[in-house]
Amino acid sequence: MDFQAAIVPDAQSASASAWCFAFVEGRLLLPQALPEQGLAPLALQHFEPGLQARHYLGRLEGLDCWALRLAEAPPGWQAQGLRAAMMSLPGPLMALAGRAAQVLEWDRTHRFCGVCGTATEAQAQERSRRCPACGHTAYPRLSPAMMCLIWRPSPRGPELLLARAPGFAPGMYSALAGFVEAGESLEDCMHREVLEEVGLRVQGLRYYGSQSWPFPHSLMLAFTAEWAGGEIVPQAGEIEDAQWFPLDALPGIPPRFSIAGHLIRDLVAQLGG
Structure with missing residues (x-):
């Protein structure tokens, strides 16, 4: 399956449904009852209640992909440890779940500058958080x-x-x-x-x-x-x-x-x- 990474979604060609990799306290959300046809894309609005953070990942076979952090699991969903969840996912979705987890964890742990302690700001055109006080920029850790x-x-x-x-x-x-x-x-x-x-x-x-x-x-x-x-x-x-x-x-x-x-x-x- 063809995946094209991106930082900013194209508003003019946004897909009606998307692959949403939603996490609660570092655990991936999966349906409590998995449909016979397997996982399927959903409208992004499905996860808006309790949404704490979202990051665009790119497109998989023409569908937008999002990493989401929620305060709690919506009805009908359960949080599962990432390692176990990845073992049950098809290859492309497994890789994207791992990508989403890393982006969300980087965002969570870099909300404040490691140099001066000032609250950082997400940058629009690249995956980074910049300190408005001292200019220190933090990129996803690898x-x-x-x-x-x-x-x-x-x-x-x-x-x-x-x-x-x-x-x-x-x-x-x-x-x-x-x-x-x-x-x-x-x-x-x-x-x-x-x-x-x-x-x-x-x-x-x-x-x-x-x-x-x-x-x-x-x-x-x-x-x-x-x-x-x-x-x-x-x-x-x-x-x-x-x-x-x-x-x-x-x-x-x-x-x-x-x-x-x-x-x-x-x-x-x-x-x-």
Whole structure:
């Protein structure tokens, strides 16, 4: 589905109905009884009672898209955690729900200037809030994070290094991941995070792909790498367990709606699993 991002709606060609991504306290609103045909666009006026903020996102297949923050859920709607809600949405709507959540959270957390404390003002022609007193401008925050899926050859065939953090669902393992620090390249971050989290050295970094990840405002950049040395030493407090797994005996892994789920499955297929 074709999505065209925009900041300002075209009043002359506004669509009668729109994709409305409405949130209450950070939770996405979904119909209590989902129609058989699935989610459908609605008139923007449907959500006007209790509307606290709205931001234009652009057009999906010719229909306007809006991010809305409400004081409470209207009758017939229920608020659901964003992660669970995204797993139930089609790809284009999933991506837009994540975009909407990040825009609304940025707007909520930048109502006052971080330099002098003055109330900020939304700018008309760009996604920013500007302080009228000192001129400081705040744009939506984006935090780059690397993801690294490590593999190694073995007499039994290729193996993947998968790990679990304390907050993971029971039995779930994934690729290593961590945020890029100031002054680092992605490659520097990759080597540092792998060494910190599991005590390994890697080589042959290969870029796989990226995904916007609204938990809370990350840009995930995924790579594969080959083991170059070292023994697994999980980082205390960060890694609960890490192991080498043969391709035909993987533990629980993330679903395909996350880039980690795609990354692991695609490398397994590439290595011949």
